[in-house]
Amino acid sequence: MRLITLCALWGGVFFLIIKYRVNLSDIEDRLENVLGINSPLPQVFARPISFIFVFGFPFFATTILAFWVIFPMLPAPLVEINASPILKEILPETTEPPSPSPGIGSTMTRLRDSAIMIYVPSGSFEMGSQDGDMDEQPVHKVNLDTFWIDRAEVTVAMFHTFVKQTNYQTTADKEGHGIAFVDGEWYSQLVGVNWQHPHGLKGPASKNDHPVTQVSWQDAEAYCTWAGVRLPTEAEWEYAARGPKANRYPWGNQPPSPDLVNYYRLHLDTNLGTTPVGSYPKGKSWVGAVDMAGNVWEWVADWYDSDYYKVSPKKNPKGPSRGTHKVRRGGSWAADNTYIYSAHRHNQAGLDPNFRVDDTGFRCAGDAQE
Template sequence: MQWVTRLRRTLPAGLAISAALACGCVGPAAPGAPGMLLVPGGEFTMGANDGLPYEGPAHTVALDDFLLDRHEVTNAQYAEFADATGHVTESERLGWSGVFDPRRGGWTRGDGADWRHPSGPGSSHRDMDDYPVVHVSWFDAAAYCEWRGARLPTEAEFEYAARGGVADARYAWGDQLTPGGAHQANLWQGEFPVRDGGQDGFSGLAPVGTFPPNGFGFLDLTGNVWEWVQDWYAADYFLYSPRKNPKGPAGGTQKVHRGGSWLCSENYCRGYRLEARMMTPPDSGLNNLGFRCAADPRS
């Protein structure tokens, strides 16, 4: 997101610390711990030919079996990690995070906003234990997954899981955004950024698992928060990515996130489309960006 880059240019060089992975922490959880579902490997068509230029071309991908958290990592789960390791997030170090302010109709620098204070000073994550953790950078997310003996999912794994076994559909539940008037994910209802009608019951974040699971049993792989994945971003990556277990380009300046969020509407990003992808500098935190962990099955 370019606004993040512009904001960070106002900060002294070197403040965007990327050493979160160096904590060397050993965690209590192991791959396959409760909360993860096994996704059987297989082939699927990734991307699309009728989306944005960097969302295609559609191409065949083959994946091995993998494990994935059933829902987004919650504030309560992240608090356990932070308490056990003393981890300090990028936003806590910097003293601010990216916040979308509906009153202003745009993104702002949220002074004092971090995962412990999701809405800024005076707010507390303890009031939102079962909500997805936000204001965490890619490094903060990767550190948590490493502590659990896991990792972030690849972009291909995320899309495969999000599709839930559904082929040739725009959304995980079919081609209608609200089939029969039923809301399937936490999205923005109304004209963005003027008004979020909250017809799905929420104007902003929702507790994890509020909406129906997809065909694989996963919750909120569409909507609620964008989710960091392992891959670096390259607009043309799908033109040369390997067919088997792609893991993204070797390097880059931004990391991919997937799934869309509560800020996605029909007149804005439409990030709830299965092929939708977004990119953000890996040292950035936002109030609509979280994550979940993946792992390789034990042999």
Template sequence: MRHMLVRMTLLCLFMASGEVAHAAESGSQADTLDQQMVLVSAGKFTRGSNHADDEKPARRIYLNAFYMDKYEVTVGQYARYLKVTDMEEPPDWSIMNQPQHQRRPVVNVTWEDAVNYCKWAGKRLPTEAEWEKAARGTDARIYPWGNEAPTRLHANFGRKDWDDHQALTPVGSFEAGKSPYGIYDMAGNAWEWVFDWYGNQFYKKGPEKNPIGPAKGDTKVVRGGSWLYVPEFLRTSFRFNADPSGQQFGYGFRCAKTP
């Protein structure tokens, strides 16, 4: 009996130490991701294209320098935020917040959820113009990696089934799909909320230096396409809009920061 009690005690200690190690590892990964931002230097780039009316005109505009998250915000990072702040969990959180999903993008979040997380992290949502420059660089490329049509080596797109968060891939999975600044998943995986209200004529009348969308509107801009969408939606200049209160399977975000 004594030997059995000793063995059970040792087993409990082993399991507890494993849980602590896993928690420490998850926390360490989240810390590492938080620290990985990329500097996008000040200067001009080509915003827009001639593909769709709301992308016209293609124009050289100037942006101040800013930092952009190298990766989309993950489930693991968002779980830590919820624990610290006691904010409301997004829909299907019990399905999302599983060990196998910790490095996948968090989704089902509203625009305000994204704003609040970035503020808590000492950051902010990028403007639409900042997002586009971080995705395409200064050479007006069609996709973050260049002008080559998307393949399964570049991005996560064109899937049919959500499959309880399995449709999303862990952030940073597509080395060939990086932007010119080394930023991952700016095409596919999850749509990304940006700061701006959507205006379909804004490019035609907006300022050419540090533009921020219309002062008001009904929908917010999301960028980058998602796991569900076809290649057309993955273009760096493609604009999409959504109800800011919507909580969709494909809507996530990343943060930016002013130097």
């Protein structure tokens, strides 16, 4: 009985093969229709695949052929795959040369606070001033690696985001007082002064697009750390301001004027205080950084030492390893032209890391790969 059944089964198979007789053109047509491939199929593959094709699995048969037989025979890829912009950011590029390094004035936007940073290429310059104060001497050559520096000073709006996200309290907030210029008088101690009320509770509130003030060195460092960067060193700050030609001012060697810089307002008029960052584009530095002279003094990373230039290393100097006072750079809206030249190192009694006043702010910097 079993023998009769097997004979009948194989007879049926043979009948189907004879009846439907799969030929090469059937399979090749299916390959072209399903996969878009038009390639001759060798005779050796026709017989085994015909059984699969006949018994009701034509798509399965052609798929097997495509992956196991046809694809290896092809001399080149079927399609050119272009990665999406997102994938190109994630996956390493293996077929194209790396993109060129940024050039002078190239910018990027910092993610945490949307600050625009400017690329400063590696180079050397003569740091210091032979005609300036004694702590600016001797003039010495400094070599710096590439770095990024903020295009403008950190604004009130940016600092507000920092405080809101971290619940940070500034030195002035914790101590309940600060220093401000009142009625043209230098450095008056006022209660209630802070970054939101830089001129005291009776004065105008700070404005979002102006540089933040009433921030101590400690506050500035805390902000930069939160933003994923740091304060610039004295050498980096001066190089970004003066450039390889060691200009006297960010814009060159031309004396300061009201269209180049916000300065000397304490003596010239009653419209005292800061201006929106970037209000003096003609006064930008060689890399495009604005307000590196005037508007507000800027904290830098270094401890102060009047004799540091005598022992400063030539490569990437970072200042003394310890100290009691910090350094401000660039002058402010209250300073005259004896303070706003780019080599000036401003230090005075009381400029410890907790000092704050309504003409002092900061900008951040960051490392860059060569």
